[in-house]
Amino acid sequence: MRHTRRWPASLAVIVVLGLQLAVPPQLMDLPRWLLPAFGAGLLVPLVWTNPLRLHVDEPWLRKVELILLAVLVGINAVYLLEMIVYLGDDSTDGLVLVKAALLIWVTNVVAFAVWYWEIDRGGPFARMPEHEHEEERADLLFPQMTLDLPGWQGWLPGFTDYLFVAFTAATAFSPTDTMPLTARAKTLMGFQSGVSLLTIAIVAARAVNVL
Template sequence: MNMRHTRRWPASLAVVAVLVLQLLIPTQISTFPRWVMPALGALLLLPLVWMNPFHLRRDEPWLRWVELALLALLVLANAIYLAELIFYLNSGAANNGLVLVKSAALIWATNVVAFGVWYWEVDRGGPFARAPEHGRTEERADLLFPQMTVDLPGWNKWIPGFTDYLFVAFTAATAFSPTDTMPLTARVKVLMAIQSAIALLTVAVVAARAVNVL
C-alpha cells in the first residue's frame, strides 16, 4: 500500500522553505521587518512538528486548525508582499530590475509551495482522513487526479502524496488554470483561483515590467 500520505515531514519542509523565501524578500518592497511573518509562521509550525515530527500519528482536531491558520498566514504574507511590490513598481522608484526580478521569483515560488501544502491539507478532509490506517471517514474528493479516472494495473489503491499536490500547485501557477488534475469542490476552486491570480499578477505584470527595466 502507498503510505506516502502519512508522512508529515515533506509538508513541514515545504513550510520551512516558504519561511526562508520570505526572509529573502528585498527590503525595498517590505514595509515591515522581514522576520515578522517567518517568526509567526515558525511559532505556528512548532506544535505541528512537535506532535508529528515525521509521520502523522497523533490526530488532534486543534492541530488542523493550527495548520490552516499557518497556511492562511503564509498566503496572506505573500499577497502583502505582492501588493507592496506592485506599489513599489508604480511609485517611480523601481529602477532596479534585479530587485524586481528577485522579488517576483520569490513571490512566485512561495505561491507554489504554500498552495501545494494547502491542497495537501484540504483534499478529502486532510491527510489523516485520506490515510486508511486511521479509520476516519474520508470526505469526497476535492481534486480529481488522472490516476483516479483510469483502471491501470498497480494504480487501483493509489493515494496522492505531497509531491502530487505540489505538482498541482506548480502547474496551476504556470498555466494560471487547472491542467491534468481538476478541482471539484468550491473550496479548492477558490484556492486555485487565488493562486492563479497571484501567479498571473506576479509573472504577467511585475516580471514583465522588471524585464523592461533591465
C-alpha cells in the first residue's frame, strides 16, 4: 500500500544530503562533506531496517529520524544566515546567491515534508490500519479526510501528500488545501514558511539592488 512505503521519504532525504555538497563554498567555512556525512550516518539505520516498506516498528528509529530532521533544518538555518551575511558583501556574486537560495529552498521543502510525515498522527506506523495502538489525533486535515464520496473511504496520506503540503507552504507562505490542526504542526509550518519567505526576499533584494 502507498502509505506503507518508506523509500520515497528516504530518497528525498538522500537527495537533500547530496544537495548539501553543492552549497557554494562562500557560505560555509567547514568542509562541505562534514555535515552531510553526519546526516547520512543518522539515515543508515533507517534505510537498513526499512529500506522500501515499513515493516519493523522500532521507537528508537523514529527518534533517530527526528534527530536527522533537526540536523537538516539546523544546517539549512546556518546556510540561510550565511547567505544573509554574504548579501552584505560588496563582492557578492549574484549567481552564487541564486544557487544558494535554490538549495536552501529545496532543502526546506523536503525536510519539512519528512517532518510532517513523521509526526502526523504519531508517524507512518501509527497511521497503518492494522496498527494495534490507539490512533493519535491528526496533526493535518487533508481534504480527502472530509470527503463522503465513493473511493475515498479509509484514505490515508502517503509521503507525496506531505511533500505537496510542504511545497505549497513554501510557495504560498501559508496553508492551502491542508490545514494544520495541532500546535506542533502550526509551529513547524510557520517556521517553514518563514524560512521560505526570507530566502526568496533575499534574492528579491539582490535583484532590486542590481536594477
